[in-house]
Amino acid sequence: MIAKKCQRRQKSQKKPRHLGPLDDSWQERLADVVTPLWRLSYEEQLKVKFEAQKKILQRLESYLQMLNGVNPVINGYRNKSTFSVNRGPDGNPKTVGYYLGTWRDRNMVCVRSNHLKNIPKKHSQVAQYYEVFLQQSPLEPCLLFPEGGYWRERIAHTNSQGHTMAIITFHPQELRQEELCVEKETVKKFFTKGSGAVCDLTSLYFQESAMTRCSHQQSPYQLLFGEPHIFEDLLGLKIHISPDAFFQVNTAGAEMLYRTVGELSGVNSNTILLDICCVIGLSLAQYTSQVLGIELMEQAVEDARWTAAFNGITNCEFHTGRAEKILPQLLKSKEDGQLIVAVVNPARAGLHYQVVQAIRNCGAIRILVFVSCKPHGETTRNIIELCCPPNSAKKLLGERFVLRQAVPVDLFPHTPHCELVLLFTR
Numbered sequence: 001m002i003a004k005k006c007q008r009r010q011k012s013q014k015k016p017r018h019l020g021p022l023d024d025s026w027q028e029r030l031a032d033v034v035t036p037l038w039r040l041s042y043e044e045q046l047k048v049k050f051e052a053q054k055k056i057l058q059r060l061e062s063y064l065q066m067l068n069g070v071n072p073v074i075n076g077y078r079n080k081s082t083f084s085v086n087r088g089p090d091g092n093p094k095t096v097g098y099y100l101g102t103w104r105d106r107n108m109v110c111v112r113s114n115h116l117k118n119i120p121k122k123h124s125q126v127a128q129y130y131e132v133f134l135q136q137s138p139l140e141p142c143l144l145f146p147e148g149g150y151w152r153e154r155i156a157h158t159n160s161q162g163h164t165m166a167i168i169t170f171h172p173q174e175l176r177q178e179e180l181c182v183e184k185e186t187v188k189k190f191f192t193k194g195s196g197a198v199c200d201l202t203s204l205y206f207q208e209s210a211m212t213r214c215s216h217q218q219s220p221y222q223l224l225f226g227e228p229h230i231f232e233d234l235l236g237l238k239i240h241i242s243p244d245a246f247f248q249v250n251t252a253g254a255e256m257l258y259r260t261v262g263e264l265s266g267v268n269s270n271t272i273l274l275d276i277c278c279v280i281g282l283s284l285a286q287y288t289s290q291v292l293g294i295e296l297m298e299q300a301v302e303d304a305r306w307t308a309a310f311n312g313i314t315n316c317e318f319h320t321g322r323a324e325k326i327l328p329q330l331l332k333s334k335e336d337g338q339l340i341v342a343v344v345n346p347a348r349a350g351l352h353y354q355v356v357q358a359i360r361n362c363g364a365i366r367i368l369v370f371v372s373c374k375p376h377g378e379t380t381r382n383i384i385e386l387c388c389p390p391n392s393a394k395k396l397l398g399e400r401f402v403l404r405q406a407v408p409v410d411l412f413p414h415t416p417h418c419e420l421v422l423l424f425t426r
């Protein structure tokens, strides 16, 4: 195929100067057989080879997926959806859905999202009944903070058994405690005894929030009814999930991601696994001597402790707080020659500079697996700092890392997003 492509191009190109008038056709034919890419620049040759290898690997991948019975969940895969409340295309201010447009351009509308391929039916149902509830409520929704209003976004979180935790965010404005209690009671009644009962919620939380987003510490999640947590099955573990904690939005995809991390990290019974920011480490605990987890959110650490205890995992030590504060001290206390494998999966803002410094300057870390949902921006800066030559001005003293492998894992079908797993060694 490549040879044919090149021959087609050859015909439209001039003959090279070194071929004489008599022997050129034989020489050209020979060149086409032995070195079919000879007319292309080397850059073009690499492109041709890259595309050919890509096709081969894609075909191979689908054969291997069939062999291993891998069947990615492509539709309705989200285990968590956040629905906003605002004016719909018809002007109705009590529309529940996703935003289109921007505040800056003043063309923001809220569009019902039940047709979106990545949202499960259960979440659409929860959104639909929240809208029914809002239509009945005498209180206005909070469309713009300075303009008042009360009802705000709605979060639905489901596990693979269909258990559903819902969270309603509410702007309390000037309401008194008694008035707030009435609202909480009304929404609880609607979802337990009213028409919303059809959603069959496992739990309903209510959060008073006068800011764009509040953590549990800033404004506690109040359980109106049901189980305080939901559980997810992941790689044979039962994972405890609190309303405030991060969990990958695609559970089957998360299994694929953590398996990839495990394979690349090469953890074994002689290594310590340093898990900066915590679920990945729990899934690899059985293969390693110890897991050291650092996570900012208290609730996420409580979840991790619960998950470890419930699953009989005893080799995990969790630290709550900012990795940039905890890591330097923690690594100093572990400089006893045991190999440390570091796994980081930071938020979009990337790793704090002090975290990069601490990893770079800890000689015991020979392997680093970096998971990123946004490999451009801050992550690129992190990678440059991990891989640049030693620089005393920047206090990057340890040996540099080398990027060995990059594996994209698609957790977000129908969107351009992807998780990228990068393996560094030194």
Ligand SMILES: C[S@@+](CC[C@H](N)C(=O)[O-])C[C@H]1O[C@@H](n2cnc3c(N)ncnc32)[C@H](O)[C@@H]1O
Pocket (backbone or CB within 6 Å): 246, 247, 248, 276, 277, 278, 279, 280, 294, 295, 296, 297, 300, 321, 322, 323, 324, 345, 346, 347, 348, 352
């Ligand atoms: C993308 S999530 C990854 C969570 C987990 N590693 C996983 O893959 O499921 C990023 C996590 O980093 C935590 N985090 C954000 N900033 C942090 C910091 N400065 N120190 C420690 N953890 C942080 C967040 O609370 C969040 O749980």
